[in-house]
Amino acid sequence: MKMNEIIRRYRKERKLTQEQVASYLGVTAPAVNKWESGISCPDVSLLAPLARVLGIDVNTLLSFREEMTDLEISRAVEEISREALTGSYRAAFERGRELIRQYPECDKLTLNLALVLNMYLSMEPKEEQEPYEKQLRAWLETIACCGDRELAGMALISLCRQDMDQGRYEQAHRLLDQIPPQGVDKRLMEINLYHAQDMDEEAYRLCETMIYQNANNLIASLSKICQLLCDGQDYDMAQRYAELARAVAEQFDLGAYIAGSAQLQVEAARKNKEGFLKLLKEMAGGINMEEIQQSPLFRHIPFKKQTEGNGIKSILKKALEEDEEIEFVRHEPAFQEILKQLEESESSLHRLSHK
Secondary structure (H helix, E strand, C coil): CCHHHHHHHHHHHCCCCHHHHHHHHCCCHHHHHHHHHCCCCCCHHHHHHHHHHHCCCHHHHCCCCCCCCHHHHHHHHHHHHHHHHHCCHHHHHHHHHHHHHHCCCCHHHHHHHHHHHHHHHCCCCHHHCHHHHHHHHHHHHHHHCCCCHHHHHHHHHHHHHHHHHCCCHHHHHHHHHHCCCCCCCHHHHHHHHHHHCCCHHHHHHHHHHHHHHHHHHHHHHHHHHHHHHHHCCCHHHHHHHHHHHHHHHHHCCCHHHHHHHHHHHHHHHCCCHHHHHHHHHHHHHCCCCHHHHCCHHHCCCCCCCCHHHHHHHHHHHHHHHHCHHHHHHCCCHHHHHHHHHHHHHHHHHHHHHCC
16 A cells, blocks of 8 residues: 555544644645645655554554565565475475565565465475465465455466365366456366366367467468558568468368468459469368368367358458459459359358248
């Protein structure tokens, strides 16, 4: 807590007005207002009298026992780690507990000490671990409820792992649901949890889903860079990214349509009629989910029905009809033939949906 917040908090707790505090200290009410707003700080000579007016000590006023710098935390954790590794775990634990007592509001210190002491506790004989486990868990549970989402997430992950290791799977699931989405992919923890419960089908499904999504996201990123390079007329580098996108799609069995999407941008930017039409024909014929569904990489994913591919064909047809960048091929017979094939697929889907 910052000094301005401390002054405001304890003044209100003692039911004092800013004018009353100013009167006690021989300053103006606007000066007290500036202290509480964080615009300025009290003069050093006023710290002790101000603390007495607020009913606290100077250490509390200055947050001396609340926060440590990152460097101080790092050094303290390093020293306690060294003690736990080369000396006595009990001495290291007691030293850590004393630091937490001195700085009870320093959540980062509490978390780091709990994590490092947990790590070294696992090296101790099993029968000697129990006296420490309860306190270490209590520290982690405290941080799991703190206002810092990143620290809370780290504490929840540690608690979740503990419960998984000890077979408390239902409790681990509840903790997993509380982990904030930012900064950590909870699905990795969920996979471990499924495997620990011998639910390998679910673990496979989640792993494969992550691979499928990440591969598609990677290709989308490569295609976006390819587009930026084409706009800047750096076609050689764009070609390199297009080849990378194709390689990823082929390695992960994502089909001809996705494999050629980045390259199609390059052909369009270069106004290469022959290359564009050849690739477009290949892509239009490769719009289906069958290749992906039959891939051994994704055999545990419950894909939707084949009609998804027809939906993509409708989107592609509309884009080809409206995209001004492909005017250079719009009147080519081969282009018109591709549009006709896409339209027939769309009509077929429409008939199926009304049966």
